[in-house]
Amino acid sequence: xxxxxxxxxxxxxxxxxxxxxxxxxxxxxxxxxxxxxxxxxxxxxxxxxxxxxxxxxxxxxxxxxxxxxxxxxxxxxxxxxxxxxxxxxxxxxxxxxxxxxxxxxxxxxxxxxxxxxxxxxxxxxxxxxxxxxxxxxxxxxxxxxxxxxxxxxxxxxxxxxxxxxxxxxxxxxxxxxxxxxxxxxxxxxxxxxxxxxxxxxxxxxxxxxxxxxxxxxxxxxxxxxxxxxxxxxxxxxxxxxxxxxxxxxxxxxxxxxxxxxxxxxxxxxxxxxxxxxxxxxxxxxxxxxxxxxxxxxxxxxxxxxxxxxxxxxxxxxxxxxxxxxxxxxxxxxxxxxxxxxxxxxxxxxxxxxxxxxxxxxxxxxxxxxxxxxxxxxxxxxxxxxxxxxxxxxxxxxxxxxxxxxxxxxxxxxxxxxxxxxxxxxxxxxxxxxxxxxxxxxxxxxxxxxxxxxxxxxxxxxxxxxxxxxxxxxxxxxxxxxxxxxxxxxxxxxxxxxxxxxxxxxxxxxxxxxxxxxxxxxxxxxxxxxxxxxxxxxxxxxxxxxxxxxxxxxxxxxxxxxxxxxxxxxxxxxxxxxxxxxxxxxxxxxxxxxxxxxxxxxxxxxxxxxxxxxxxxxxxxxxxxxxxxxxxxxxxxxxxxxxxxxxxxxxxxxxxxxxxxxxxxxxxxxxxxxxxxxxxxxxxxxxxxxxxxxxxxxxxxxxxxxxxxxxxxxxxxxxxxxxxxxxxxx
Amino acid sequence: xxxxxxxxxxxxxxxxxxxxxxxxxxxxxxxxxxxxxxxxxxxxxxxxxxxxxxxxxxxxxxxxxxxxxxxxxxxxxxxxxxxxxxxxxxxxxxxxxxxxxxxx
Numbered sequence: 139x140x141x142x143x144x145x146x147x148x149x150x151x152x153x154x155x156x157x158x159x160x161x162x163x164x165x166x167x168x169x170x171x172x173x174x175x176x177x178x179x180x181x182x183x184x185x186x187x188x189x190x191x192x193x194x195x196x197x198x199x200x201x202x203x204x205x206x207x208x209x210x211x212x213x214x215x216x217x218x219x220x221x222x223x224x225x226x227x228x229x230x231x232x233x234x235x236x237x238x239x240x241x242x243x244x245x246x247x248x249x250x251x252x253x254x255x256x257x258x259x260x261x262x263x264x265x266x267x268x269x270x271x272x273x274x275x276x277x278x279x280x281x282x283x284x285x286x287x288x289x290x291x292x293x294x295x296x297x298x299x300x301x302x303x304x305x306x307x308x309x310x311x312x313x314x315x316x317x318x319x320x321x322x323x324x325x326x327x328x329x330x331x332x333x334x335x336x337x338x339x340x341x342x343x344x345x346x347x348x349x350x351x352x353x354x355x356x357x358x359x360x361x362x363x364x365x366x367x368x369x370x371x372x373x374x375x376x377x378x379x380x381x382x383x384x385x386x387x388x389x390x391x392x393x394x395x396x397x398x399x400x401x402x403x404x405x406x407x408x409x410x411x412x413x414x415x416x417x418x419x420x421x422x423x424x425x426x427x428x429x430x431x432x433x434x435x436x437x438x439x440x441x442x443x444x445x446x447x448x449x450x451x452x453x454x455x456x457x458x459x460x461x462x463x464x465x466x467x468x469x470x471x472x473x474x475x476x477x478x479x480x481x482x483x484x485x486x487x488x489x490x491x492x493x494x495x496x497x498x499x500x501x502x503x504x505x506x507x508x509x510x511x512x513x514x515x516x517x518x519x520x521x522x523x524x525x526x527x528x529x530x531x532x533x534x535x536x537x538x539x540x541x542x543x544x545x546x547x548x549x550x551x552x553x554x555x556x557x558x559x560x561x562x563x564x565x566x567x568x569x570x571x572x573x574x575x576x577x578x579x580x581x582x583x584x585x586x587x588x589x590x591x592x593x594x595x596x597x598x599x600x601x602x603x604x605x606x607x608x609x610x611x612x613x614x615x616x617x618x619x620x621x622x623x624x625x626x627x628x629x630x631x632x633x634x635x636x637x638x639x640x641x642x643x644x645x646x647x648x649x650x651x652x653x654x655x656x657x658x659x660x661x662x663x664x665x666x667x668x669x670x671x672x673x674x675x676x677x678x679x680x681x682x683x684x685x686x687x688x689x690x691x692x693x694x695x696x697x698x699x700x701x702x703x704x705x706x707x708x709x710x711x712x713x714x715x716x717x718x719x720x721x722x723x724x725x726x727x728x729x730x731x732x733x734x735x736x737x738x739x740x741x742x743x744x745x746x747x748x749x750x751x752x753x754x755x756x757x758x759x760x761x762x763x764x765x766x767x768x769x770x771x772x773x774x775x776x777x778x779x780x781x782x783x784x785x786x787x788x789x790x791x792x793x794x795x796x797x798x799x800x801x802x803x804x805x806x807x808x809x810x811x812x813x814x815x816x817x818x819x820x821x822x823x824x825x826x827x828x829x830x831x832x833x834x835x836x837x838x839x840x841x842x843x844x845x846x847x848x849x850x851x852x853x854x855x856x857x858x859x860x861x862x863x864x865x866x867x
Numbered sequence: 868x869x870x871x872x873x874x875x876x877x878x879x880x881x882x883x884x885x886x887x888x889x890x891x892x893x894x895x896x897x898x899x900x901x902x903x904x905x906x907x908x909x910x911x912x913x914x915x916x917x918x919x920x921x922x923x924x925x926x927x928x929x930x931x932x933x934x935x936x937x938x939x940x941x942x943x944x945x946x947x948x949x950x951x952x953x954x955x956x957x958x959x960x961x962x963x964x965x966x967x968x969x970x971x
Contacts, residue, residue, distance in 0.1 A: 846966075847900075854888065
C-alpha cells in the first residue's frame with residue numbers, strides 16, 4: 139500500500155465548515171417545520187423532508203469532493219466555560235471535524251436517508267401521522283450527521299443520545315400496537331445500558347487528558363512511550379500542564395471498555411443485541427435506514443474514531459464479543475420465519491463482523507464492511523418492505539388474515555414481483571459474500587485481517603486464537619445458508635397464500651410504484667463490487683479502504699495497540715496466501731451454505747408443498763428463540779428486579795403506608811373532636827349572640843309595623859307614662 | 868242662671884277626647900280617622916272655652932279657640948288633599964290596605 143503524502147489540516151474557519159453546518163441543519167429544519175406545521179403543508183410535507191435530505195446529500199457530495207484525500211478540516215468554536223474567572227477556567231469547544239471517514243459517512247447517511255424517504259412516500263402514504271414520520275426521519279438524520287461531524291466526545295455523546303431517542307420514536311411510531319411500544323422501550327433501555335458505559339469511558343478519558351476533543355486526544359496518543367504496566371504521554375508544550383502524563387494500562391483498558399460499551403449497546407453486540415430484532419416492530423423503511431444501514435453502524439464509527447485509545451486487551455475483547463455476536467446472529471437467522479427478523483439477525487451478525495474486524499486491527503476492512511453493508515442491507519430491507527406491502531395488499535384483497543411478514547406465507551414471488559426479485563439478488567449475493575459483489579471485498583478483508591491476527595498472536599504457540607477467524611468462516615457458511623433459505627422461501631416455489639398473482643401487484647402491468655422501485659434499484663446497483671474497488675476481486679485495491687485506513691494518516695502509526703493495524707497489514711502483504719486463501723475459502727463456504735439450503739428445501743420447492751411449520755429439534759428451537767437471551771434477561775435481571783420491587787412495595791404498603799395511615803387517621807379523629815368543639819362552643823356562642831341580636835331586631839320591628847294607628851297607640855302610651863310620671867314623682 | 872261647674876265641662880271634654888282617640892285608633896277609613904282628630908281638637912277647644920271663665924276680660928281662651936279652629940281647618944284641608952292623592956295612587960283609603968300595598 140502506498141502511503142500518500144501528508145494531508146494538511148485546515149483549522150481556520152472556512153466555507154467547508156460552514157457548508158457542513160448547513161448540511162447538518164437542513165434535516166433539523168425539516169423536522170422543526172414538519173413538527174410545527176405538519177398537516178397544513180402541501181402533501182403533508184413529505185417533499186420538505188426529501189428536499190432537505192436531498193440538499194444535504196448534494197452538499198455531502200460537494201464536501202466529499204473537497205475533502206477526500208485532499209485535506210482535513212477541523213474548526214472549533216468555544217462552547218461553554220466552567221469555573222469562575224478567579225480559579226482556573228475550563229473551556230469547552232464544539233466543532234466540526236471533516237476527514238475522509240467523516241465525508242464518506244456523510245454521503246452514505248444522506249444518500250440512504252433520502253432514498254428511504256422517497257420510498258416512504260408510497261409505503262407510509264395511508265398513515266395518519268404521515269408528516270410526523272418524515273419529521274422523525276429528519277430528526278434522526280440530523281442527529282446521525284451530528285455524530286459524524288462532531289469533533290469532541292461530549293458533543294458526539296449528545297447526538298448519540300438523540301439518535302437513540304429518534305430511534306425510540308420511530309420504533310414506537312405505531313404506538314397503537316403493543317408490540318411496538320414494548321420494542322421501543324426495550325431498545326431505549328438496552329441502549330441506555332451501553333450508553334452508561336460510554337459515558338464512563340468519556341469521563342475516564344477526560345479525567346486523564348482534560349479534554350473531550352478527538353483531535354487533541356489523538357495527538358496525545360501519537361506521542362507516547364510504552365512501559366511494562368503504564369504508558370507515558372507527552373503533553374503538548376502549549377498546554378503548559380507540566381510534566382508528562384503517566385497512566386497505568388489497566389485504567390486505559392477500563393476507559394476503552396467503557397467506550398466499547400457504547401458500541402455494544404448501539405451496534406447491538408453480544409450481550410446487548412436482543413433489542414435489534416424487536417426493533418423491527420417499526421416501519422420497514424425505518425428498519426432499513428436506522429436499524430440496518432446507519433444508526434447501528436454508529437457504534438463501529440465510534441470505534442474507528444477512538445481506535446487509537448484502545449489497549450490490546452480492549453481490542454481482544456472486541457474480537458471475542460464481535461465473533462460471538464456474529465455466530466449467534468447467524469445461527470438465530472437460520473431459524474427465523476419473519477422476513478424482517480431474518481434480516482435483523484443478519485444485521486447483528488454483520489455488525490459482529492465489523493466489531494471483530496476492529497478488534498483484530500483490520501479497522502479499515504471493518505469500515506469498508508460498514509459502507510458496503512449500509513447499501514446492501516438497506517436494499518434488502520426496502521425490498522422486504524415492497525414484499526410486505528404486496529403481501530398486505532394481497533391479504534386485503536383475498537380476505538385472508540395471516541402474518542404478512544411470515545416467509546412461510548410467501549413463495550413464488552420471483553414471477554409475481556420480478557423487479558424486486560432481481561434487485562434482491564445482488565444485495566443477497568453481496569451479503570453472502572459472492573465474488574463481484576461488494577460484500578465479498580469487505581468480508582474478505584475482515585477475514586484476512588482476522589487470519590493474519592491469529593497468525594500473529596499464535597506465534598507464541600497458543601493456537602486458540604485461530605478460533606476467531608474460524609468462527610468467522612463458519613458464519614460465512616451460515617450466512618450463505620440463511621440467505622439462500624430466505625430467498626427460497628420468498629421467491630421460489632409456488633405462492634402459498636393465494637394463486638391470484640395480480641393480488642400482489644399494483645396493476646397487472648406494473649408490480650409496484652416507481653417511487654418504491656427506484657431506491658431499491660439504485661441500492662441494488664450499489665451492491666456490486668466495482669463501485670468500491672477497481673478490481674472487484676481484490677479488496678486491497680479498494681479506493682475506500684485506502685482512503686479510510688489509519689495507515690494513511692501521518693504520525694498515527696504508533697498507538698497503544700502495539701502497532702496492531704500496521705503489523706496486520708504488513709503480514710497480509712508479506713504472505714499473499716492469506717487474502718487469496720480467505721477469498722477462496724469464504725466463497726467455497728458461502729456456496730456450501732447455499733447448497734445446504736438447496737438440499738434442505740428443494741423437495742418442497744419443487745413440489746410446491748408447504749414447508750414444515752413446526753420448529754423441531756432442540757438446536758433449531760434454541761436458535762429460533764435467539765438462545766433464550768431474552769428469557770435469560772427476564773429470569774436473571776427483570777424477575778429479581780420485579781421481585782425486589784414487589785417486596786419493597788410490600789414494605790411500603792405494610793409498614794410505611796400503614797404507619798402513615800394510622801397517623802393520618804388519628805389526626806382525622808382529633809380534628810373531628812376539635813371540629814365538634816368549634817361547632818358547639820365557639821360557633822354556638824357566636825350563633826347565640828347573632829340570634830339574640832336577631833330577636834332584638836324582631837322586637838324592634840314589631841313597633842315599626844307601618845300601621846299609623848299603632849304609632850298613635852305608642853305615642854298615647856308614652857303620653858300616659860309621662861302623665862303618670864308627673865303625677866307620682 | 869245655674870252655674871255649670873267646671874268639672875262637668877272638663878269631664879265632657881275628656882269624654883270627647885277619648886271618643887276622638889278611639890275613632891283615630893280603631894277606624895280603618897282615613898277620613899273617619901280625620902273625623903276622630905277633629906273630635907280631639909274639639910275636646911281641646913271645649914277645655915279652652917271653659918278655662919276662659921277664669922279670665923273673661925282678656926278673652927284669651929276664646930281667641931285661642933278661634934286660632935285652633937282655623938289651624939284645624941287648614942290642617943284638615945291639607946289632610947284631605949293627602950287622602951285624595953293617596954286614593955288616586957292606591958285606589959283605596961283603607962289604612963290597612965294601604966299598608967299592605969306599600970309592603971308589597
